[in-house]
Amino acid sequence: MTALLTTKGLSRHFGGLRAVDNVDFSLEPGEIRAVIGPNGAGKTTFVSLVCGRYAPTSGSIVFDGEDITAMPAHLRVRRGIAYTFQITSVFANLSAYDNVALPVQRTLTDGRSRGAVRQGAMEALERVGLAGRAHEQAGTLAYGHQRLLEVAMGLALRPRLLILDEPTQGLSDGEIENFIALAREIARDATILLIEHNMPVVMALARRISVFNAGRILAEGSPAEIRANAAVQEAYLGTAQEAEA
Template identity: 60%
Template sequence: MAAVILEARGLTKTFGGLRAVDGVDFDLRRGEIHALIGPNGAGKTTFVSLLCGRIAPSSGTIRFEGRDITRLPAHARVRLGIAYTFQITSIFPRLTAFENVAIAAQRLGSRGCEARARAVLERVGIAAEAGARAGDLSYGHQRLVEIAMGLALEPRLLILDEPTQGLANAEVDRFAALIEGLAGGATILLIEHNMDLVMRLAERITVLDGGTKLAEGAPEAIRADPAVRAAYLGG
């Protein structure tokens, strides 16, 4: 079994009287594709926002590669190798697709960021759009620019929040092939409603419901779990 790259223990986030995330224990194994699923309002986005440092937990701990990062801000976690793409696009609309990705690459502080930006745009299948203003691209292509920005950071952990939202079927297939190609080299946490894609890509799945962990396991076990079927999958 692969070593654990990230672990959360007792992770909790309250907003007033609401417990959006309630005492969740969670492990990510190095090099795996791990999916996080659950009904709307289950706490998925709050949970990954805690992992990437966008918000601070009310209680609990997070460790990344053995280091306590519970109170580290998001930008410090990026430097450690954690990249997070948002559920809603977070590009610079007035800049070109290439400039968006090059800016992300520059955050590594190393040379060759322009070459890396071009290579990543090619990898996600939108090299032809490199010179286009990002704000003028289709929503699906804007999502691909954002994924390219995440990849340009050369992360050890890539968190993808609803990455296929707005993508055409052919683009979803290309995305799946991209993620399969990344497997092993980076750990990927995928928050996704497309269950066919989740079942295709994920080695393990965690199900949240009401801010708590309802189930966790291999895709076939999750698909057969009565509690998961009742809360989310239906039937």
């Protein structure tokens, strides 16, 4: 199968800090891939390079056969890459509906009617369970609901690659179960790249896991392979499981 996304020798340095250091990475269409690792491992910097928030110091990024290394972020969105941020970035003074209607409008090439925008926005809100809160001001929503609103904003772009940075942070146990079901449903139409610290969520969703440490990929494999990897246990899983306990 031809990869949807590949990086070769991808690096990003901030002064003497090698936040991402010579990363080779490949993601297949339709995959749910989890990226895990300790804080400061380079996970968010890596996905920021993929979506165009940062320019790489060196290396290349190819999406669906096209070199996008120098492509601006807004053009990557048009190619089908959507990213929800680690820190919630909704428009607090707008309604939940208006937050989602804005990205819907970007997907409409013809017939930018109110009806088409409303249908797209309400479909995205319905998928994340927020249709009943459509006209509430986004800034008044609970933090977990703001996280779900961000997912709805990403879905409204009809992405081919949806990058989710800690989407379950702030969600209740019931909302996490609903998110797992939602992610599986999204994966029928899109590829998901998931940064997540909640190990039960990672193990439930990911077919493969990439473990970052000190800006590099320490290990890759199935959930079972990662669970059994001694280096991963030492660098991350042991401390992550202790934190959850």
